Amino acid sequence: KAGVTQTPRYLIKTRGQQVTLSCSPISGHRSVSWYQQTPGQGLQFLFEYFSETQRNKGNFPGRFSGRQFSNSRSEMNVSTLELGDSALYLCASSPEGGTYEQYFGPGTRLTVT
């Protein structure tokens, strides 16, 4: 089975722009979670999608949004980028979410200048 894939792997954007990141989960997995990882804050939960519905949301501003498609692929959007949004964005998929094992993708490295 192919693993979790994320595109693009690297991205450089300018402050004020918006960005869309994509995540394709492992085939058959219906839950996709997104995380932001920075050296200072570690891994922080953004949101979780299950069967096209946002099931949970972390403590991030409304500039961060996401969605999930019928094939379980998910996208994350960040509008009005700020310098502090520079981070590694990871997505993880699992069959049902929650206590089930999560499989992480390689991440998208976003740099905001």
Add this chain to the structure above:
Amino acid sequence: KNQVEQSPQSLIILEGKNCTLQCNYTVSPFSNLRWYKQDTGRGPVSLTIMTFSENTKSNGRYTATLDADTKQSSLHITASQLSDSASYICVVSRSGSARQLTFGSGTQLTVLP
């Protein structure tokens, strides 16, 4: 407050030596505890998952222990290899969804030849 604290923050050992990483948590209620290995610039990879009733779980040269009474876990690495150089992250799940995962800040392990 639900917290996961890992120690040491960083560790340098020589190839072939053993080492032990610590994880203390205050997360409640407890569902399971996971150890992940994360290579630089990559997504975390699961090493072990332990539920309340499990005291020890091994994955090759990695052995995790859990004491649910004292809320402590350790990850023991035997006969370290250069490829073990990575960040090791302890994650505790309360229950249900990814929203309930609490991440430690990780231990950065460096194995020198």
